[in-house]
Amino acid sequence: MTTAPQDNIRNFAIIAHIDHGKSTLADRLIQLCGGLTEREMKAQVLDSMDIERERGITIKAQTVRLTYKAQDGRDYVLNLIDTPGHVDFAYEVSRSLAACEGSLLVVDASQGVEAQTLANVYQALDNDHEIVPVLNKVDLPAAEPERIKQQIEDVIGIDASDAIEISAKTGVGVPAVLEAIVTRLPPPKGDREAPLKALLVDSWYDTYLGVVVLVRIVDGVLKKGMRIRMLGAEASHEVETVGVFTPKLVSWPELGPGELGFFTGSIKEVADTAVGDTITEERRRTAAPLPGFRPAQPVVFCGIFPVDAADFEDLRTAIGKLRLNDAAFTYEMETSAALGFGFRCGFLGLLHLEIVQERLSREFNLELIATAPSVIYKIRLTKGDEIELHNPADMPDPVKIVEIAEPWLRATILTPDEYLGAILKLCQDRRGIQVDLSYVGNRAMVQYDLPLNEVVFDFYDRLKSVSKGYASFDYHLTEYRVGDLVKMQILVNGEPVDALSMLVYRGAAERRGRAMCEKLKELIPPHMFQIPVQAAIGGNVIARETIRALRKDVLAKCYGGDVTRKRKLLDKQKAGKKKMRQFGKVDIPQEAFIAALKMED
Incomplete structure (x- = not known):
């Protein structure tokens, strides 16, 4: 259990679009390098959460240290990071890439380059990565490796002539990937004698060990018993255990420059270990911290x-x-x-x-x-100060508001040609502004500026349904733009229901209000009195539906005689209902809330 010579270490990430086979390739690499025995092996061994396994997606980036005997006879240490493909977890990808020198770009040989493939490649290039293209699923009848190689060159602009053709499922061609990692990716740089400088890549809580911190050592050495300091969090801790994942937790004597591993040190809260922080020695500190990452911003x-x-x-x-x-x-x-x-x-x-x-x-x-x-809106008030609005129910009085700005994003959509019309219409309906449209073979690449407010509900689901699942979608937030936004309230029996209030674009307010009222009319059960359901902007009611009252037949016992007898009973009932409506409380069932909030188009 000695630390490997620096020239024999390779740190790499596997990047790809969703479902192009990252986790399966990771399984094969672990198997070939003997990281786990045949008995311990299972499909997607790195996806440890139940939800990850059920949905077949990776949520947390996972890391493994493998040892590989190459054809040149040397023993190499491979540190592999399997990253998520979904756009929501792009921050997981960004910090994984910062801990590596190279990437395996996995592209499905039948599907080709997709939106998230592009986004991840650009992130890897920003981190100065050496990229090795790998074509997966070549065993499928629909695979067209030559066409996809050309597509990689056209769309991404990297040389794909020596892309490795594999099938991660059957294991064909995977040994060539290991050779490529060793020969085509650079070893890490770093000075063993310098003060410790390490990048905090990830941290999570373990009930037995406390907080486990995943680090990439840049300079120096990390050993058990050292006193370390986190420069960003201004906290110091004593290192209790140092180790690596093989993918099992294994204790290790020390971690040298270029190595990926973990340490624990009686840290109670994950909040104390900010991702992207620089870790150094308490007594011998490093001169400058690492650039780190922007913290993940909730949107x-x-x-x-x-x-x-x-x-x-x-x-x-x-x-x-x-x-x-x-x-x-x-x-x-x-x-x-x-x-x-x-x-x-x-x-x-x-x-x-x-x-x-x-x-x-x-x-x-x-x-x-x-x-x-809902999303964060920025509101400029008449006094000149700016506030952030997270919950539409807290919106200040419209008289005090000068302007409301909402977040916009730049979306990249890749789609087969025949679905382009439907996708353009969807983007236009969501207040999108077209930025660019270009073709790669028979696939169109559209770029749109869209308000996040319109994307957040069900844009992704609608996109998948209009394109029969073929379109792929990636986005990043760009800026705040001032918009004509109003607060729409839902009133039930004249009382505002704060959980249903929302900020909407003025042009779409009436449509949204009408749909909401119609939905609630079906969902709220009738009471003994008539209930109006209204959508209002300020004092203006823009839509209304009425839930009819349950009626008791008060005339059942009244037969024969003068009409005034019936009239008297009906008037008495009417007065009772009026009184009831003033003091009666409308019970809105929980299902009605959930169903009303899910409504869209």
Whole structure:
């Protein structure tokens, strides 16, 4: 168990679009290098969470140290990082790439280059990576390796003439990938004698060890018993264990320059270990910190409330525990008149939101309600100060507002030619502005500027349905632009329901309001009195539906005689209903909230 000579270390990430075979290739590499025995091997061995295995996606980047005896007879240490492909977890990819010198770019030999492939390659090039193109799934009947090689050259602009053709599923061609890693990727640079300088790549909470910190050593050596200092967090800790993943946790004597491994040191909170921080020795500090990363910025917010108010404390504990392992997820307490006590949570995107919700209900057995997802708006007030608005219910009085700015993003969509018309119409309907349209073979690449508010609901689902699943989508936030936005409130029996209020574009407000009222009319059960359901902007009602009252037949016992007898009974009923409507409370069932918030188009 000695540290490897620096020239024999290779650090690389596997990058690709969703479902192009990153995790399967990682499995084959682990198998060939003997990282696990045949008995311990299972499919997607690095996807450790249940949700990852069920959905077949990677959420957390995972790392493995493998040893490989190359054809030149030398023993190499390969540090492999398997990265997520989904756009919501792009920050996981960015920090994984910063810890490596090279990347394996995996492209499906039947699907070709997709939106996320491009995004990840550009990130790798920004980190000065050497890139080795790998064509996967060449065993499929639809595979066209020669056409895809040409496509890689045309779209990305890197030489693909010596791309390696493999099938990660069957293992064909995978040994050639290992040789390419050793011969085509550069060894890491670093000075063993310099003061310790290490990049904090990731951290998570383990019930037995406390916080486990994944680091990439740049200079110096990390050993057990050292006192280290985190420059960003201004905290110092004593290193208790040092080790590597093979993919099992294995203790290791020390980590030298260029190596990837982990350490623990009685750190209680993951929040104390900021991703991208620089770690150095307490006594002999490094001169300059590493550039690090921008912290992950939540872009989508929603309120999470327990269905049963008695579960609030359990929810608080559960959210606290989840936060230990997911530093990109933020939360603060909030109260709502309709839903009681809960939390306002921030996420990196809708998939992130869905996964956090699923983990809360699954791992902690909680029944939850989530309000409509919203984004951060910037509001400039008449006094001249600017505020950030996370929850539409907190919007200040419109008289005090000068302008409201909303976040916009630049979306890149790759699609087969025949679906282009439907996709352009979808983007136009969502207030999109076309920036660019170019062709690569028979596939169109469209770039659009879109407001995040319009994308956040179900844009991705709609895109997949209009393109029969063939279009791929990638985006990054660009700027805030001033928009004509108004707050739409939903009134039930004259009372505003704060959980259903939202900021909408003025041009689409009436359509959205009408759809919401129609939906609620079906969802709220009839009461003994008539209930108006209204959508309003300020004092202006823009849509209304009426839920009819349940009627008791008061004339059942009244037969014969003068009409005035019947009239008297009906008037008495009418007066009773009027009084009831003034003091009666409308019960909106929980399902109605959930269904109303899901409504779109």
